[in-house]
Amino acid sequence: METFQIGQTKMTWLKGGVTFLDGGAMFGVVPKPLWSKKYPVNENNQIELRTDPILIQKDGLHILIESGIGAGKFSEKQLRNYGIQEESSVEESLEQLGLTTNDIDYVLMTHMHFDHACGLTKWENGQLTSVFPKAKIITSTTEWEEMRNPNIRSKNTYWQENWEPIQEQVETFQSSLLIEEGITMYHTGGHSDGHSIIVIQDGGETIVHMADLMPTHAHKNPLWVLAYDDYPMTSIEKKQTWLDFAGNKNAWFTFYHDAFYRSIKWNEQGEIIGKLDRVRTS
Secondary structure, three states, X not given: OXXXXXXXXXXXXXXXXXXXXXXXXXXXXXOHHHHOOOOOXXXXXXXXXXXXXXXEEEOOEEEEEOOOOOOOOOOHHHHHHOOOOEOOOHHHHHHHOOOOHHHOOEEXXXXXXXXXXXXXXXXXXXXXXXXXXXXXXXXXXXXXXXXXXXXXXXXHOOOHHHOHHHHHHEEEEOOEEEEEOOEEEEEOOOOOOOOEEEEEEEOOEEEEEOHHHOOOHHHOXXXXXXXXXXXXXXXXXXXXXXXXXXXXXXXXXXXXXXXXXXXXXXXXXXXXXXXXXXXXXX
16 A cells, blocks of 8 residues: 655555546547547556545544445446446455554545445445444535435436435535645535545645546646536636646645556646656556
8 A cells, every 4th residue: 555645644545446437538528649648548448547545644533535436336237337347445455554444534525426435335234334434424515415416417426325324424515624734625516516626735745636627647637627527617627726726836636546646746847756656466
């Protein structure tokens, strides 16, 4: 498991699973000859996308960013359609760190699409239960409302089994929320109407976790947005805003989905000047 630290804030990537999704959908209107130079694609036009929660440890708190793809919740058809080649082993990752799911104080959900939220619940004795029973689960008010009342488009990704068992644990916010000193969530919209990002500041350094506004390092260009985005023009606007913010702060970026990098820092010319690679085991 890779770790990254600024100040007293330590981040560890847990094993949350992997999907292989259509590259064209992940890069929207960008032509394949362009995006495929920046991110590898297989013979089925699919790209590898991790779903690895990030454990933040600070001041005695244990905070997760996202929950992983989950385990034991997909049919054979879903496993095939979503290209799921590995399910979550978050509990095993935590055990290696001397922790259990009961030690998690917060789960920060940038949004509640299935590939982020399936790890919130699990089947146990024939019932769906909370994976992190003592945690406060944080998401934007807009996201939580759509999660429970999806529209004709979003019902394919907002699943009842991912919210019903944890609804008493959920706390929501409107525009921004300070989780702990130096850790703030901001509602952006774009990828979904309720999508949020996370900004972490400590020791004079800044991390911007753009979530699915910038799911991989190859999505840095503000115009390279997903066909999955509900509001692509909002995605472009918010990417510009937060890329400018990050540039002014000389910030790091962290990723939930990237199969190659855990964190990256670019200079003004767009050159990589710092990075943490994902250790590839397959």
